[in-house]
Each structure stands twice: as structure tokens, then as C-alpha cells.
Amino acid sequence: MGAARESKNKLTDEIVGRLARQHSTAVVLFHHAVAERLGLGPTDHKCLDLLRERGALAGSDLGAITGLTSGAITGVVARLERAGYLRREPDPHDGRKQILHLALERSPIQDVIDPLRADVSALLENFDAHQLTAIAEFLAGTTDLVYRHAALLRAETISDMGRTRVTGRTASK
Amino acid sequence: MGAARESKNKLTDEIVGRLARQHSTAVVLFHHAVAERLGLGPTDHKCLDLLRERGALAGSDLGAITGLTSGAITGVVARLERAGYLRREPDPHDGRKQILHLALERSPIQDVIDPLRADVSALLENFDAHQLTAIAEFLAGTTDLVYRHAALLRAETISDMGRTRVTGRTASK
DNA sequence: AGAAACTCGCTTAGGAAGTAAGCTATATAC
DNA sequence: GTATATAGCTTACTTCCTAAGCGAGTTTCT
Known part of the structure; x- marks a missing residue:
């Protein structure tokens, strides 16, 4: 267990102790700024992200993942639908459920985060x-x-x- | 410009296009869950994180970084102070300002996020x-x-x- | 098949926390 | 020394979440 392992431990501590946390704070801040830019609340933006990631979900799934109550989900879905971000379709296998689908191929979110993506790509060149x-x-x-x-x-x-x-x-x- | 560069580009696209975004969504979700666990709102938690990161700030600085209005900052500071997370001290050089200091060496947040830290450390072993x-x-x-x-x-x-x-x-x- | 228990999404009432605007006190510029 | 700008607090209003309860649809048990 020589200098190499010591250096590894030091790096690991630095990553979990400071870098990851600062990164998280920045990400949360950015997420909020993006939502504001789009005229959405942070919660709406978060749900939209989840929907884009996981494909199509029922409202109850969204509630389970985010920890929101069913009343809150109703509000989120209503706002996002009214703003044109998603559409609802009844589940053929379960008459109670509404399956949520993204309504747009290319979300307006893309335009907002693309400049950041470009900068990160440049960073990865190194x-x-x-x-x-x-x-x-x-x-x-x-x-x-x-x-x-x-x-x-x-x-x-x-x-x-x-x-x-x-x-x-x-x-x- | 052969297979190596091609592989690099593919990896870069994967990182900025999908992995980073999924990571962000997860982080935002976690941040909210931590706040809830501590009995704070996400905004309060975010401000607390910023304060821990940047040392001591004035309320106006916090507003500039987070984009919150001065009224909101007043509320955030009042809640965090009442809950014992921070203390306010007048700025000796500017009678209008209140400098915000963390009140606790080891924040209760630590206990909440430590299990995650441990798992990430284990991941970094690889x-x-x-x-x-x-x-x-x-x-x-x-x-x-x-x-x-x-x-x-x-x-x-x-x-x-x-x-x-x-x-x-x-x-x- | 039919009854009981459960689940899904919606509605309502109430509360927490944000914005906007206006105030006071301090600081700075002319 | 007066005028302008800034820090933080207060007030009125708005938004959005929770909690509780509903009807409709589904599953389970006998």
C-alpha cells in the first residue's frame, strides 16, 4: 500500500467531500434557472425531465418517484398539458390510469441548455x-x-x- | 483521425446527451428529499449549501446568486436562524449589511448524506x-x-x- | 358471480413560501 | 449638504403544495 494508494484516497476524499457537493449545488441552481426561463416551476421542470427520461409514465408513477401527492401531480400535469409539453392518453389496460406522453420531439428545454452542453463538450476534449x-x-x-x-x-x-x-x-x- | 477519436466522440456525446442529464435529475430529486428530511424547504437547503460553500455571505449576495428577491431572502434567513442553522452578525464596515455565518460545525445535513457518500466512495474504488x-x-x-x-x-x-x-x-x- | 378492499386521478380547503412594491436606515457621489 | 443608491424588512397578493375526501375502475377472496 504505497504512494499510489495514498494518492487515490486523497482524490476520492476530495471528490466525495467537496467537488460532488459543490457540483450538486450548482446543478440545483441551474435547474431552477432553466425552469424560470421556460415559465415553469421547478417541480414542473423536474417532472418533465423524468418523463423525458423514462418514456411514458402514469401520474401515479410520477408521484411515487418525486414524492408528490396526487393533488400536486394533478396540478403539474394540468400546467404542463396547458403549456403544450405533454399529452394524456387513457391506459387501454386500466381505465383509471392516464398515460403521460411528451408532446414535443424537441423540447424548448434543449434550446435553453444547449449552450451549456457545448461548453461541457469542449471541456471533455481534454x-x-x-x-x-x-x-x-x-x-x-x-x-x-x-x-x-x-x-x-x-x-x-x-x-x-x-x-x-x-x-x-x-x-x- | 481514426478509431480512437471516433470512440472519444461517441463517449462525449453519451455523457453530455444522456448521462449528465439523468444525473442532474437525480441530484435535484435527492436535494429535495434531503431538505424534506431536515424539515426545510428546497430553497432553504440550497441557501444553506451555498453558505457552507462560500463561507460567510451577506443576504444580498445570497439573493444575487440564487435569484431570489430580498423579501424571500428575509424569509429564508429567518427560518434558518430560528432552526439554529445560522447566525447573523452586523457588518462592521457597512451598517446596512448582515453577515451570515453557519452556526454549526457539523451540520445535520452530514448525517443525512453520509450513507450516499460512503456508497460513492466505494464506487470510486474501481x-x-x-x-x-x-x-x-x-x-x-x-x-x-x-x-x-x-x-x-x-x-x-x-x-x-x-x-x-x-x-x-x-x-x- | 358478487362483495370487499384497493388504486387512480380529481376536487376542495388551508397553509407555506414566493414575488412585487414600498418603507427606513445607512452609504456614497456630486 | 443634498441627492442617489443599496441592504434588509414589511405588507399584500399569488402560486403551488399537502391533506382529506370523492367517484370510478380494478383486483381479490370466497
């Missing part, structure tokens, strides 16, 4: 294939982990609320 | 030093870019609002 593979695997791996931990956290929060008998956001009220 | 360097540089570089583009976007949005003479969020209303 790396070799071996490194790019690492970046791709890092992103895919952390995305998965982050999703799982978010779901876990929400589950804990909900069960805590049951234990402490509070409604709403704050425990002391 | 990479060599050369790759870890790339990941670190990628994170640092994109963080910077994302911040700059967020500020740019907000500037555009504000000037657009001036041009089209609308107040509030939606243009058609």
Missing part, C-alpha cells in the same frame, strides 16, 4: 478515452445511487412522520 | 488515479460552467421580462 469511460461510469453509477438514496430518505421521512405524529413540514409547530 | 483525476477535473470544470450558465440564464430571463412587459412567472396570462 480527456482521453480511458478517462472519458471513467467519467461515463461515474455518472451512471452515481445517478443510480442517488436515486436509490433519495427513495430511501423519503421512506425514512414518511415513517418518522408517522412516529412523531406531525403533519406538514416542520416537527415543532 | 478507478485508477488517472481516471480519478479526470473525474475530479470534470466535476470542478462543470461546476464552474453550470454556475456561469445559470447566472447567464437568469440575466436573459429578467431582460426578457422587461421586453415583453409581463410580471410574474408566465408570459401568457
Whole structure:
């Protein structure tokens, strides 16, 4: 266990301890700015992103992933539909469900984030294939982990609320 | 310009086109779940993150970075102070300003995100030093870019609002 | 088949938190 | 020394989320 391993540990600590966190803060900020630019709330934008990622979902699925209540989902879908971002279709196999589809091939979001994409592409020029593979695997791996931990956290929060008998956001009220 | 360059381009496209975006969506989701767990709103959590990152800021700085109005900042600071996350001190050089300091060395946020940190650390075990360097540089570089583009976007949005003479969020209303 | 229990999406009432506008106090420029 | 600009607070209003409850459709159990 020599200098190489030590250097690795130092890099790892730097990544998880500072870089990843600063990155997250920036991403959240950007996400909000994009939503504002499009005339959407952050929640609407988040749901639209999920829909684009996962293909077609039912409203209940969207609620399960985001942690939103069914009432909130109704509002999100109504706003996004009215603004032309998505359309609803009844599920042929289940009369209660509404399947949500993206209405636009090329979303207006693309135009908003393209300048950033271009800059990131330029940044990636500096790396070799071996490194790019690492970046791709890092992103895919952390995305998965982050999703799982978010779901876990929400589950804990909900069960805590049951234990402490509070409604709403704050425990002391 | 042979197979190596082609492979690089393919990887780059995959990263900026899909992986980075999925990663962002997951991060936003997680950020919200953490806030909920702590009994904070996403905005409060975001401001707390910024404060931890940048050291000590004035309320006006926080507003400039996040795009929030001064009224909203007043609310954020009041909630975070009441919950014990920060304290305010008058600026000795400017009687109007309030400098915001973190009140806690080890924030409760740490406990909430530590399990994720541990999993990410384990993931990083699979990479060599050369790759870890790339990941670190990628994170640092994109963080910077994302911040700059967020500020740019907000500037555009504000000037657009001036041009089209609308107040509030939606243009058609 | 029929009854009970569950799930989906919508509606309503209420609350949390944002914006916009106006105020006071301090700071700076002319 | 007066005028202008800035920091942060307050107020009125708006938006959007939660909680609770509904009707319609589906699944399960006997």
C-alpha cells in the first residue's frame, strides 16, 4: 500500500467531500434557472425531465418517484398539458390510469441548455478515452445511487412522520 | 483521425446527451428529499449549501446568486436562524449589511448524506488515479460552467421580462 | 358471480413560501 | 449638504403544495 494508494484516497476524499457537493449545488441552481426561463416551476421542470427520461409514465408513477401527492401531480400535469409539453392518453389496460406522453420531439428545454452542453463538450476534449469511460461510469453509477438514496430518505421521512405524529413540514409547530 | 477519436466522440456525446442529464435529475430529486428530511424547504437547503460553500455571505449576495428577491431572502434567513442553522452578525464596515455565518460545525445535513457518500466512495474504488483525476477535473470544470450558465440564464430571463412587459412567472396570462 | 378492499386521478380547503412594491436606515457621489 | 443608491424588512397578493375526501375502475377472496 504505497504512494499510489495514498494518492487515490486523497482524490476520492476530495471528490466525495467537496467537488460532488459543490457540483450538486450548482446543478440545483441551474435547474431552477432553466425552469424560470421556460415559465415553469421547478417541480414542473423536474417532472418533465423524468418523463423525458423514462418514456411514458402514469401520474401515479410520477408521484411515487418525486414524492408528490396526487393533488400536486394533478396540478403539474394540468400546467404542463396547458403549456403544450405533454399529452394524456387513457391506459387501454386500466381505465383509471392516464398515460403521460411528451408532446414535443424537441423540447424548448434543449434550446435553453444547449449552450451549456457545448461548453461541457469542449471541456471533455481534454480527456482521453480511458478517462472519458471513467467519467461515463461515474455518472451512471452515481445517478443510480442517488436515486436509490433519495427513495430511501423519503421512506425514512414518511415513517418518522408517522412516529412523531406531525403533519406538514416542520416537527415543532 | 481514426478509431480512437471516433470512440472519444461517441463517449462525449453519451455523457453530455444522456448521462449528465439523468444525473442532474437525480441530484435535484435527492436535494429535495434531503431538505424534506431536515424539515426545510428546497430553497432553504440550497441557501444553506451555498453558505457552507462560500463561507460567510451577506443576504444580498445570497439573493444575487440564487435569484431570489430580498423579501424571500428575509424569509429564508429567518427560518434558518430560528432552526439554529445560522447566525447573523452586523457588518462592521457597512451598517446596512448582515453577515451570515453557519452556526454549526457539523451540520445535520452530514448525517443525512453520509450513507450516499460512503456508497460513492466505494464506487470510486474501481478507478485508477488517472481516471480519478479526470473525474475530479470534470466535476470542478462543470461546476464552474453550470454556475456561469445559470447566472447567464437568469440575466436573459429578467431582460426578457422587461421586453415583453409581463410580471410574474408566465408570459401568457 | 358478487362483495370487499384497493388504486387512480380529481376536487376542495388551508397553509407555506414566493414575488412585487414600498418603507427606513445607512452609504456614497456630486 | 443634498441627492442617489443599496441592504434588509414589511405588507399584500399569488402560486403551488399537502391533506382529506370523492367517484370510478380494478383486483381479490370466497
